Amino acid sequence: MEAIERHTISVLVDNEAGVLARVIGLFSGRGYNIESLTVAEVDMARHLSRITIVTSGTPMIIEQIKAQLGRLVPVHRVSDLTNEGPHLERELALVKVNGTGDKRIESLRIADIFRARVVDSTLESFVFEMTGSPEKLNAFINLMQPLGLVDVSRTGVVAIARGPEAI
Amino acid sequence: MTQELTGAGIVIKALVDQGVDVVFGYPGGAVLPIYDELFKQNALRHVLVRHEQGAVHAAEGYARSTGKVGVVLVTSGPGATNAVTGLTDALMDSIPVVCLTGQVPTHLIGNDAFQEADTVGITRPCTKHNYLVKDIADLPRVMHEAFYVARSGRPGPVVVDLPKDILQGKGAYPDGIDVERRSYKPQTTPDADRIEQAVALMASAKRPLFYCGGGVINSGPEASALLTEFVRMTGFPCTLTLMGLGAMPASDPHFLGMLGMHGTYEANLAMHDCDVMINIGARFDDRVTGRLTAFSPNSKKIHVDIDPSSINKNVRVDLPVVGDVKLVLEAMIAAWKRTKARPDAAALAEWWRSIEQWRGRDCLRYKNSDKIIKPQYALQRLQAAIGDRDFYVTTEVGQHQMWAAQFLRFEKPNRWMTSGGLGTMGYGLPAAVGVQMAHPDALVVDVAGEASILMNIQEMSTAVQYKLPVKIFILNNQWMGMVRQWQELLHGGRYSESYTESLPDFVKLAEAFGAVGLRAQKPDELDDVIREMIAVKAPVIVDCCVDQTENCFPMIPSGAAHNEMLLGPDDVAKPVSEEGMVLV
Ligand SMILES: Cc1ncc(C[n+]2csc(CCOP(=O)(O)OP(=O)(O)O)c2C)c(N)n1
Ligand SMILES: [Mg+2]
Numbered sequence: 001m002e003a004i005e006r007h008t009i010s011v012l013v014d015n016e017a018g019v020l021a022r023v024i025g026l027f028s029g030r031g032y033n034i035e036s037l038t039v040a041e042v043d044m045a046r047h048l049s050r051i052t053i054v055t056s057g058t059p060m061i062i063e064q065i066k067a068q069l070g071r072l073v074p075v076h077r078v079s080d081l082t083n084e085g086p087h088l089e090r091e092l093a094l095v096k097v098n099g100t101g102d103k104r105i106e107s108l109r110i111a112d113i114f115r116a117r118v119v120d121s122t123l124e125s126f127v128f129e130m131t132g133s134p135e136k137l138n139a140f141i142n143l144m145q146p147l148g149l150v151d152v153s154r155t156g157v158v159a160i161a162r163g164p165e166a167i
Numbered sequence: 168m169t170q171e172l173t174g175a176g177i178v179i180k181a182l183v184d185q186g187v188d189v190v191f192g193y194p195g196g197a198v199l200p201i202y203d204e205l206f207k208q209n210a211l212r213h214v215l216v217r218h219e220q221g222a223v224h225a226a227e228g229y230a231r232s233t234g235k236v237g238v239v240l241v242t243s244g245p246g247a248t249n250a251v252t253g254l255t256d257a258l259m260d261s262i263p264v265v266c267l268t269g270q271v272p273t274h275l276i277g278n279d280a281f282q283e284a285d286t287v288g289i290t291r292p293c294t295k296h297n298y299l300v301k302d303i304a305d306l307p308r309v310m311h312e313a314f315y316v317a318r319s320g321r322p323g324p325v326v327v328d329l330p331k332d333i334l335q336g337k338g339a340y341p342d343g344i345d346v347e348r349r350s351y352k353p354q355t356t357p358d359a360d361r362i363e364q365a366v367a368l369m370a371s372a373k374r375p376l377f378y379c380g381g382g383v384i385n386s387g388p389e390a391s392a393l394l395t396e397f398v399r400m401t402g403f404p405c406t407l408t409l410m411g412l413g414a415m416p417a418s419d420p421h422f423l424g425m426l427g428m429h430g431t432y433e434a435n436l437a438m439h440d441c442d443v444m445i446n447i448g449a450r451f452d453d454r455v456t457g458r459l460t461a462f463s464p465n466s467k468k469i470h471v472d473i474d475p476s477s478i479n480k481n482v483r484v485d486l487p488v489v490g491d492v493k494l495v496l497e498a499m500i501a502a503w504k505r506t507k508a509r510p511d512a513a514a515l516a517e518w519w520r521s522i523e524q525w526r527g528r529d530c531l532r533y534k535n536s537d538k539i540i541k542p543q544y545a546l547q548r549l550q551a552a553i554g555d556r557d558f559y560v561t562t563e564v565g566q567h568q569m570w571a572a573q574f575l576r577f578e579k580p581n582r583w584m585t586s587g588g589l590g591t592m593g594y595g596l597p598a599a600v601g602v603q604m605a606h607p608d609a610l611v612v613d614v615a616g617e618a619s620i621l622m623n624i625q626e627m628s629t630a631v632q633y634k635l636p637v638k639i640f641i642l643n644n645q646w647m648g649m650v651r652q653w654q655e656l657l658h659g660g661r662y663s664e665s666y667t668e669s670l671p672d673f674v675k676l677a678e679a680f681g682a683v684g685l686r687a688q689k690p691d692e693l694d695d696v697i698r699e700m701i702a703v704k705a706p707v708i709v710d711c712c713v714d715q716t717e718n719c720f721p722m723i724p725s726g727a728a729h730n731e732m733l734l735g736p737d738d739v740a741k742p743v744s745e746e747g748m749v750l751v
Binding site: 013014017018021022025029060063064067068070071072073074075076 | 287288291292295296297299301316321348349350351474475476478479480483
C-alpha cells in the first residue's frame with residue numbers, strides 16, 4: 001500500500017453559480033477526503049474565485065483529484081502547493097472561553113503567548129481571534145479546553161506559494 | 168446583425184445555427200414556448216418519443232452513428248428526472264448530447280412549484296457540464312457553449328435548464344458568438360517528446376499489443392482509418408474494447424476480437440502476456456482488466472487519452488500521451504516512418520505463433536443443435552443474412568449483448584451502439600430509433616433480450632409513427648440470462664427472481680403497436696424469419712426463441728485474472744474469492 005499524504009491544493013475557478021457544488025460533489029461522489037475547504041472571490045474584475053482544499057490520499061489518488069478538478073469546465077488552474085515547493089498556510093480561528101478567576105487569567109496569559117487577540121469580552125467570557133498554521137491553532141484550542149472553552153469557529157486553511165510565482 | 172428574439176426563439180435559432188436537424192423530445196408546460204417555436208419553423212425535425220429516457224438514448228444513437236451532437240428537449244420536473252438515466256449513460260460512454268430541460272419561472276425556483284425539480288443539482292454528477300440560465304442575455308452564449316463543451320475534449324452530455332420566463336422573455340441574438348472559455352481548454356495536440364518515446368518503446372517490443380477503445384471512435388472515422396493503417400504498418404496484434412468495436416475491421420487478421428470479461432481467449436491472453444501495451448482511447452475499465460493486481464503484469468504501458476483524468480486512474484502506466492487520438496496517431500505514424508522503426512521480426516513472429524495457438528482454441532465455439540436455436544447460431548445466421556450490406560446494430564444489456572459483440576463483425580466505426588459503461592437495459596430500442604432517424608435507408612438492428620426490451624418498449628410507438636423500420640431481434644431465453652448465469656456460476660444455482668414470468672406474446676405485441684411480429688422457434692425457421700425481417704419496410708419484432716440454459720463464454724469471473732478465464736461449461740469455476748464476490 002502506498003502511504004497516505006496530505007496535500008494543499010489551490011484551484012482557480014470562475015465565480016459562477018454552482019462551482020462550489022461541483023467541487024464538493026466531485027469529492028463526495030468519488031470518495032475523496034476533504035480536511036478543509038475555503039473559497040472566496042479573489043479577482044473581482046475577472047470574477048475568479050480561489051478554492052483552497054486540504055485533502056489526503058495516496059499519491060495516485062492525489063493525482064486523480066487534481067486531474068478530476070482540472071476537468072471541471074469552470075476550473076482555470078489546479079496547483080498542488082505541497083508539490084510545488086515552499087508555501088504558506090494560514091487559518092483564522094475565533095475561540096470563545098467562559099470562566100472567572102484564575103482560569104480566566106490563565107486563558108489571557110496563554111492567549112498572549114500565542115499572540116491571540118481579545119475581540120470580545122464580558123465579565124465571564126472572552127472571544128479570542130487567532131491566526132496561524134492549523135497546528136498552532138490546534139495547540140491553542142487544546143490549551144483552552146480545561147480553561148472553559150465553549151465555542152470554536154475556524155475558517156479552514158488558505159494558502160499561497162512563497163516567492164514571486166503566481167497561480 | 169443582432170436580432171431581437173424571444174428566449175424560445177433564441178433556443179431554436181441556436182440549434183439551427185449549430186447544424187442540428189433533429190431533436191428528440193417530449194413536451195410539457197415548462198417547454199411550451201419552445202414547442203410553439205418548433206411549430207412555426209421547418210428547419211428542425213422533432214421526434215416525439217414516448218418516454219424521456221428514450222429521448223436521450225435516441226439522441227445517443229444518433230450521435231454515435233453520425234459523430235454529431237444528439238439533441239434532447241424535455242420538460243421540467245418529471246421530464247428532467249426521466250432523462251437522468253440517459254444522461255448518465257451518455258456520461259459513462261462519452262457521448263455528446265445536449266439536453267434542454269424546461270424549468271419553472273425564475274421567481275418560483277426554490278418554492279417547490281408544480282413540476283419543479285433541482286435539475287442542475289440532480290444532473291451535476293451525471294453531466295459533463297450543466298447550466299441554469301437565469302438571464303436571457305446569457306442564453307445565446309450558453310446554447311453555443313453547451314454544444315462546444317458536449318463535443319470537444321472527451322465528449323459528454325450537457326444540460327441547459329431553461330426557466331419558462333426566460334423562454335418567454337425577449338433578448339438579443341448577436342452575430343459571431345465566442346464559445347471559447349478561458350478555463351476549459353482540452354489538450355488535443357500531443358506532446359512531441361512523448362510521441363518519440365512511445366514509438367521508440369513500440370519499436371523495442373517483442374510481444375506488443377494494441378488495446379483500443381471508444382476514444383478512437385469518438386475521434387472520428389479518420390482516427391479509425393489511421394489506427395488500421397498503423398496496426399498494419401507495425402504488424403502488431405490489436406484488440407478492441409466493447410466500445411471500440413469497428414475501430415478496425417473485424418476481418419483484419421491483426422484483430423484478436425474483443426477483450427475483457429467476455430472477450431476472446433487470444434485477446435485476453437495477449438493482454439496478460441504482452442511486453443508493450445499500446446492503449447489508445449480505452450480506460451482500463453474493470454470489465455477489461457479483471458483482477459488489477461494480476462493485470463498484464465509484465466508490460467510497459469502506453470496510454471493515449473484525451474482526458475488526463477483517465478491516466479493512472481485504475482492502472483499505473485509508463486508513458487501517458489494526452490491528446491486527440493487522430494492527432495496522436497498521425498504523429499505516431501509519422502515518427503514510426505521517420506525513425507524507420509524495425510521491431511524484432513523473429514520475436515514478433517514468435518509472438519504471433521503463440522497468438523495463433525490461442526486462436527486455435529476457437530474460444531467462441533459452442534455446441535449447436537438442430538432442435539433448439541442457440542443464441543450464438545441465431546447471430547451467426549443474422550450476420551450471414553446481412554452479408555456485405557452496411558448495417559447498424561444497437562443492443563440491450565445482458566448475454567445477448569455480449570454474444571452480439573462476439574459474433575457480429577464490424578468493419579467500420581459508428582456501426583455499433585451499446586451501453587458499455589452504465590449497462591442500461593432499455594438502451595437498444597430508443598438508440599435504434601435515433602440511428603434510423605440519422606440513416607433512414609440503412610439496416611438498423613436492435614439485438615435484444617426479452618427482459619431488456621420491456622424497459623423501453625413504448626418506443627415501438629415512436630418507430631411506427633415515424634416509419635422507422637428498426638428490426639428488434641429478441642434472443643428470447645425467458646430469463647434475465649446474464650443474471651441467471653451469475654446465479655448459476657457464483658450463487659449456487661439459486662435463481663432468485665431472474666425468470667421472466669408472464670412475458671407478452673411479442674408477435675401480438677408488435678402487431679398491437681402497428682408493427683410486424685415474427686417468430687422463430689426451430690433452427691430451420693431462422694433463415695426465413697431473418698430474411699423476412701430484413702425485407703420488411705416497417706418496424707419488426709422478431710421473437711427468436713433460444714436455448715434457455717445457454718451461458719456466455721469465455722468468461723473471466725469477477726476478481727479473476729485474464730489467464731483464469733472459463734472457456735465453456737466444462738470449465739468448473741474455481742470458488743470466487745471474497746474480493747471477487749463483492750465486485751459487480
Ligand atoms: C436498468 C437495468 N436494471 C438491471 C440491470 C441488471 N441486469 C444486467 S443483465 C440483466 C438481465 C437482462 O435480461 P435480458 O434482457 O433477457 O437479456 P439476456 O441476458 O437474457 O440476454 C439484468 C437484470 C441492468 N443492467 N440494467
Ligand atoms: Mg433473456
